[in-house]
Amino acid sequence: MSADARVLAPFARRRAAVSANVATGGYRIFSALDGSGPEPEPGQFYMLATERWGSSSGRPYLPRAFSVADAEAVEGGVRLDFLVEAVGPGTELLAALAEGEGVLLTGPLGRPFSGPAELAPGASGAVLVGGGIGIAPLALLRRRLASAGVPQRVLLGFRDREHSGAVEELVRCEEVRLATEDGHAGHRGYVTDLLAVLLAGDDAQTAAVYACGPPAMLEAVRALCAQREVAAELAMEAPMACGFGSCFGCAIPLASGGYMRLCVDGPVVRADEISTALVEGSGHR
Amino acid sequence: MSADARVLAPFARRRAAVSANVATGGYRIFSALDGSGPEPEPGQFYMLATERWGSSSGRPYLPRAFSVADAEAVEGGVRLDFLVEAVGPGTELLAALAEGEGVLLTGPLGRPFSGPAELAPGASGAVLVGGGIGIAPLALLRRRLASAGVPQRVLLGFRDREHSGAVEELVRCEEVRLATEDGHAGHRGYVTDLLAVLLAGDDAQTAAVYACGPPAMLEAVRALCAQREVAAELAMEAPMACGFGSCFGCAIPLASGGYMRLCVDGPVVRADEISTALVEGSGHR
Amino acid sequence: MSADLSLDLCGLRLAHPVLNGSGTFDAIAARRAFGDAVAERFPFSAYVSKTITPEPRAGNPPPRLFETPAGMINSIGLPNKGLDGFLLEDLPALAELSVPLIVSVMAPSRDGFAHLVEGVGGRDDVAAIELNVSCPNVESGLIVGEQPTETHALLQAVRSLTAKQLIVKLTPNCGDPAAVARAAEEGGADAVSLINTLRATARDPVGLQPWLGAGGGGLSGPAIRPIALDQVRRVAEAVSIPVIGMGGIESGAHAIEFLSSGATAIAVGTANFRDPSAGERIVSELADELLARGMEGRPGAIAGSTST
C-alpha cells in the first residue's frame, strides 16, 4: 500500500443532521452537517445509514458506501454532499431523507485521488472523466485542483436527459465537454470518445486522468490510458459491508495477482494496478 | 366452540388510511378508515402493521393484535378507533402513525362479547369493568348496549393520572365509577373493590359482567364472579402471530384441561371456561 | 393468473407450485375467521395438514411464540386430535377443499408411523402423506430426520403400507441433509420437502429466564431463507425425486429463487401469519415473474435452466 493523503476517520459511527435534499436529473443530492468529522479528501467515501434502517424484509441491514460529492467547512462543522441514485432499499431510504433527520455515518474512508504531480510527474494538467452517478467525486476534486491552480478539462457522459443530473450543481466549471448516448446534449456517444480525441493531442503524455463512473466506462478509460501510456486513477465500486478493511468483502483483482480490499487500498486505484475494471457484483448495473 | 355473533373478516390483509391520531393520558387513539371491511362487534380485534414495519433489528416482523375501541359506519367505509400503548417496537410504530399514512389490517377477528341475555339469562343489566389500556373494547360495547336499551354500570380502574387516558374520549357515559391506585380520582384502590361492593347488592345474581384489563385485574374479576356465581365474560390477551387460528401460538389453558386458541375461541372468554386469567407471556406487564 | 403454472408433483396434478407449510395454515380455523372465501379462493394448490400423531396432544405450555429478527421462534408442540379425532372431525371438513389433501404425520416409533400411514392412507380423501421426521425415535433415542439410517429404516417400515405418495419432511438441524434425502429416496419416498424450522431459543429480555414454555423451539421466516435455499440446492442435486422447497418465502421472487435452485414446488409458512392471503399474492407474483421471464409453462423447467 503506497502512502497517500487519506484523511483519517473518527473511530465511531456518528450522527449528522440532514440540512438539504434536492432532486437533480435522475438523482438526489443531500447534504449533512458533520459536527465532529474532518474535511475529507476528494475520492474518499463514507458508510451511511438512516436512523430507521431496515424494513420488515430485514433489509437494508448493512450501511452503504457513498463517495463524498462535495465538502465544505461551515459553521458548526463540515457540510457533506452526497449524490444518490435510488436503486434499492438502502438508497431509497437515503434519497428520502428529509431536512432535520439524521444520517448515521462513518468516514471519511479510503484512499483519495493523488495530486497530478504525484500521479504523473510533470503533468501539465488534469483530465476529469465522469459518467452518470460516477460524477459524484469529481466536484470536490475539481474545486481542490482549481484552488491549487491546476489546469483541468472535464469530460462528462450521460445516458440520457433523465440521467444528466447534478452537472450544474456539482461541476460549476467553465469548460465542461458533454457526451450523451441519446445525443440530447454535446457529443452523441460515449465520454471515452471525447477522451480518445483529447489524448490524441500532443500534451497527452503529460496529462493526469481521473475517472469515475460505471464499470464499462472505467474499463474503457483504463484500456485507453494503458494504450496511450497515460497515468490514470479510477474511483471504483465494490460491495462493501464495513468500509474499513475488516470484512474482506470488497475484493478487486490485482494485475499482479490476488486481490486488494477496495475500501482501504481504494476506492481510488491506479489504472495500472488492475487488469480490468469489470468485476462481478461491483458497480452500478 | 359455541356459536357466536362474530363478524367475518375479508380473506386478505388490506390497507386503511389513518384519519386521526390523538394523545390521551398515557396512550394514543388513532382512527383508520376501513373502505372494504364490515362493522366489527364489540370485543373483536384486528391484526395491525404499518407500511414500513420492521427496523434494522428486524423487528417488528409479525402483525400486532388490537381490540377495536370504537367503530362507526361513515362515508366511504367504517371508521375504526384503536387505543394504543407504546410498549415496544410495534406499538411505537403504530402510535406514531400520522394522518394520511396507511395501516395494514386483517379483521375483524375473534369472538365478540355476547349479549347480556345470552350471557346471563334474565340479566337485569350489564356491568362493564375496565382497567388501564383494557378499557379499549368497552367503548364500543357500551354504545351497542345503550342503543339496545340495556341498563349498565361502568367501573374503570387506573394506575395513576398518567394512565387515566381515554376515559372521556371512549366512555362518554353518564354513570362511570372510577378507582385509581394513587387516589387522584374516585376510589383509592382497585376497580375490583368497586365490583365487590356492587355484587354485594341484591340484583347481583342477575347482572352480566364484562371485563377487560390487565391479567391481575381479570383474575380478580374471575375469582369474584365465580365466588358470587355471577356470569362474566373476560376479554383476554395472548401473544399472537396470525390472529386466525393458524399458528396455535395464542394458547390459553382451559378449566376443562388442554388449551384454547385465544384468537378464534376468544379473545372474549366466559369466566368459567378458564381456571385462571394469569397466563405466562400473556397480557400487558 | 394468466401463465399456466400447472405441474405434476410425483403424480399429484397441481394447478400451481405453491403449497402451504404444514402447521402454518389451518383451513378449518381460517374458515371460522374468513368464511367460505377460504374455500372459494383457496391459496394453495394442495393443502398440507398440521402434523398429526397417533394419540391426541394438547401442545406445549405458553408462551409458545417469540419474535426474532426477520423471523419467529415457535414451540407449539404439535397440538392435535390424534389419528381418530383427525379422521372423525377434521378430515371431512378438509375434504371439502377443492385441492388435493396431504396429511402430515409423526410418531415416536416406526410402529406408530405405520399405524398413522395405514389409518390415513386408507382414506380416499387423502392424496398423499408427509412424514414429519423431526422427532426422536424412542427405540434409538435419535432424531429420525438427522440420521440417514433411521430415515431409511422408517421408509422401509411404511413404504409397503400405502400406495399413496410419501413425502419426507427433512430437518435442517444436521450436517448433511442431502444424505438423509438420499436415504429417503432409496427407502422409496416419492418426494422430499424442506426445510423444517431450525432449533432455536430465546430468553425473557427482562427476567433472562428461558422465554418459551417448552424451553426451546424452532426458527422460521425470512431470517432462515438463505439457509433453506442452500439446503434445497444441495438436496435437489443429490436426489432425483421432486423437492418441495420452503423457508422464509414471502414473494414470487423468492419462490423463483427456490425453483431455480432445483425445487419442483414451494411452500409458504410463516408468511401466512402476516397476511392470510399471502399464498394467493405469491402465486400471482410468480405467474407475472414467469411470464416476464418467458418461463411460463412447467415452472419445474426453471430448475434445469438455471440451477448449478
Add this chain to the structure above:
Amino acid sequence: MSADLSLDLCGLRLAHPVLNGSGTFDAIAARRAFGDAVAERFPFSAYVSKTITPEPRAGNPPPRLFETPAGMINSIGLPNKGLDGFLLEDLPALAELSVPLIVSVMAPSRDGFAHLVEGVGGRDDVAAIELNVSCPNVESGLIVGEQPTETHALLQAVRSLTAKQLIVKLTPNCGDPAAVARAAEEGGADAVSLINTLRATARDPVGLQPWLGAGGGGLSGPAIRPIALDQVRRVAEAVSIPVIGMGGIESGAHAIEFLSSGATAIAVGTANFRDPSAGERIVSELADELLARGMEGRPGAIAGSTST
C-alpha cells in the same frame, strides 16, 4: 465503565467479557482508517485474529457478500498471508495492541494444524490459539468440526505441542454441537467458541444464477442469534470448560442473554461492520445492564444465577 467486568477466561485475565469474532475486525486495517484511536480505545478485551492457514491464500473470487434479512452471507475464503507472512508482517503490529492476542488457525490436515500450533505457539506475543475446525480434513474428507471423532483426534494431535490455551471454534452446521464440544474438552481444549456461520447461499435476484463467486457462503448477523443462543445453551450444559458465545450480538442486552445461557465471554462479529466502535458500545451497555441488575463483579456469575 463503572462496573468491574474483569474475568478469568481459562487462564487469560480479561478486562471485560467482550471479544471480537475471528475475521470480523482487522486491527491493522482499522488503524489505516481510524489511526491510533483503534489501539488507544481498543474495544475488545482480547483480540482474535482472522484465521490463518499454513500457506498464503488469496481468498474467493467476488462477489463475496450478500445481504440477507437481518444478516449477511459471506464467502471470503480465508485470504491470509500464510503462517510465515503472518509471523513476519502481522504479528509485530498486533503485538502492539494492549490486549491478549488469540490467533485463529486452520489447516486441511492434522499435520497442517500441528505446524500452525507450533509456529504460533512458539511466540510470546501470542496468548492463546483458536482452532477453526469448520474445514474438511483431506485425510477423511469430513468436516472436522461436524464430527466428534475428528475433533477429538485433532486435539490429540496438537494438544501436546503447546502450553498455550487452545480454544475450539465450533461449527453450527451439525446435529449435535454439544457432542463435538465434549469431544474437544476430552481432547484437552481449554475453551470452546461458537457459533461460526451457518451454511447459506443466495441467487442473483435478476439473473437467478448463484450470486456468490464461490457458490455458497456462511450466514451471520442478528438473523442467526436465536440459533446461536440455543447452541451456546446446549454446549454450556455439556462441558465444564468456558464457552465464548457469539452470533448476532449487537447490544449489551444481547450479550447478557448469552452470558445467562452459560457463556463466560461473548464475541462481536457482524455488528462491527455497521459501526467500528460497536464493541465499545456493547461493553458500556453491558456494564450498565449489570449494574442495573446488581450483577456487577464476575459476569460469569450470571450463568449460574439464571441459566437452566
